[in-house]
Amino acid sequence: MSSxxxxxxxxxxxPREDLEKYQTEQLSKHLELAYNNSGYYREAFDNAxxxxxxxxxxxxxxKFPFVHKKMERDRQLAKPLLGDMVAVSEEEVVxxxxxxxxxxxxxxxxxxxxxxxxxxxxxxRNFWTAGVRPSDRYVHALNFTLFVxxxxxxxxxxxxxxxxxxxxxxxxxxxxxxKEFQPTVIWTTPSxxxxxxxxxxxxxxxPAKDLAIxxxxxxxxxxxxxxxxxxxxxxLWNAKVFDFYGxxxxxxxxxxxxxxxxxxxxxxxxxxxxxxxxxTLQPVPDGQRGEIVFxxxxxxxxxxxxxxxxxxxxxxxxxxxxxxxxxxxxxxxRLDDMLIVSGVNVFPSDIEFAIRGANEITGEYRITAITENxxxxxxxxxxxxxxxxxxxxxxxxxxxxxIKTQTGVKPKEVIVLDEGExxxxxxxxxxxxxxx
Ligand SMILES: [Zn+2]
Numbered sequence: 001m002s003s004x005x006x007x008x009x010x011x012x013x014x015p016r017e018d019l020e021k022y023q024t025e026q027l028s029k030h031l032e033l034a035y036n037n038s039g040y041y042r043e044a045f046d047n048a049x050x051x052x053x054x055x056x057x058x059x060x061x062x063k064f065p066f067v068h069k070k071m072e073r074d075r076q077l078a079k080p081l082l083g084d085m086v087a088v089s090e091e092e093v094v095x096x097x098x099x100x101x102x103x104x105x106x107x108x109x110x111x112x113x114x115x116x117x118x119x120x121x122x123x124x125r126n127f128w129t130a131g132v133r134p135s136d137r138y139v140h141a142l143n144f145t146l147f148v149x150x151x152x153x154x155x156x157x158x159x160x161x162x163x164x165x166x167x168x169x170x171x172x173x174x175x176x177x178x179k180e181f182q183p184t185v186i187w188t189t190p191s192x193x194x195x196x197x198x199x200x201x202x203x204x205x206x207p208a209k210d211l212a213i214x215x216x217x218x219x220x221x222x223x224x225x226x227x228x229x230x231x232x233x234x235x236l237w238n239a240k241v242f243d244f245y246g247x248x249x250x251x252x253x254x255x256x257x258x259x260x261x262x263x264x265x266x267x268x269x270x271x272x273x274x275x276x277x278x279x280t281l282q283p284v285p286d287g288q289r290g291e292i293v294f295x296x297x298x299x300x301x302x303x304x305x306x307x308x309x310x311x312x313x314x315x316x317x318x319x320x321x322x323x324x325x326x327x328x329x330x331x332x333x334r335l336d337d338m339l340i341v342s343g344v345n346v347f348p349s350d351i352e353f354a355i356r357g358a359n360e361i362t363g364e365y366r367i368t369a370i371t372e373n374x375x376x377x378x379x380x381x382x383x384x385x386x387x388x389x390x391x392x393x394x395x396x397x398x399x400x401x402x403i404k405t406q407t408g409v410k411p412k413e414v415i416v417l418d419e420g421e422x423x424x425x426x427x428x429x430x431x432x433x434x435x436x
Pocket of ligand 1: 258259260265320321322323324
């Protein structure tokens with residue numbers, strides 16, 4: 001049983017053609033459900049002059065209007081508690097998660113009993129994709145308070161792993177669990193995985209030798225898909241890093257990295273992906289960067305039709321050597337964090353890509369965006385490793401050159417600090433200070 005390659009072989013390896021046929025049938029029903037049961041969707045489709053019956057093939061989805069976070073929030077505030085994007089009565093809703101509210105009022109994401117079961121089945125699939133098996137001991141180190149990633153632990157439990165519902169606790173407490181229970185898998189953010197490993201070392205625990213962690217699942221930041229960042233965390237822990245991607249508006253994780261570690265497989269039987277140019281709103285070809293747009297296919301409590309995630313990335317629909325046929329997504333960062341410098345799009349993750357892996361610096365960094373003569377420029381702060389004796393000016397020059405090679409533009413200034421001067425993240429790292 002545990003030697004099987006896939007959690008759900010039939011679905012995960014469905015030929016592309018059959019998968020798209022399934023998506024078409026499912027979406028046709030889903031559009032009807034949204035139009036017939038949600039006040040918002042009825043109004044939005046009517047205003048756009050489209051009906052669910054106008055949808056005959058996947059490309060027809062482009063006729064339907066987009067939704068985005070602000071609309072979601074406005075509709076919720078206008079019709080509390082759940083807003084009028086929901087397509088079921090509140091009686092059918094058994095669970096709601098809330099977004100972190102970092103940009104205002106938290107938005108709620110409702111689930112029916114069946115939505116929740118399917119959500120957990122996708123979580124089991126994603127854990128299995130990252131190599132988690134019933135023989136594993138799994139530490140869920142994500143927030144349990146209203147956060148959509150909290151219940152993901154049920155997916156690991158349904159898979160058969162021994163699950164430790166730890167949540168976000170102080171590092172000493174978490175290290176105690178890692179030492180005493182010797183778990184093999186943990187899920188956290190990349191910056192916290194780094195911070196926790198460093199904290200362990202300071203306490204005389206070598207994460208690579210004294211702990212049993214073999215798999216580190218990360219999400220919430222770009223680092224898990226940046227090879228040099230993964231390498232640094234892996235060397236610290238003697239473990240393998242797998243990146244997951246989720247959004248509070250849909251599932252705790254929607255996509256997961258397989259053993260090939262080249263992009264994240266999206267659960268395409270539940271979520272349809274489009275990539276659009278955020279300015280023209282037109283689709284961009286596969287492989288080209290654009291805003292990721294998701295449409296749910298089965299989540300009935302609140303259908304999400306063409307939800308603009310605000311994340312920039314690419315999609316690859318080629319089959320993966322692992323045998324899975326579901327598209328792989330690659331996330332570069334938040335549209336809000338994108339800097340347009342001399343006409344070039346630069347993400348904090350591009351800068352991270354450029355500076356990780358250099359010996360003379362620690363890998364910690366902070367970007368400050370400024371406006372100068374009506375143009376966006378950016379400064380980058382890095383830290384010289386305490387083990388390095390290299391001149392700070394020479395480090396600054398090297399880092400600047402690496403960033404130029406990676407992004408096509410040079411930072412205005414690279415400031416080299418001493419090790420430990422930049423703040424360490426215990427949850428999600430704040431890498432960009434926007435002074436524009
Ligand atoms: Zn794969």
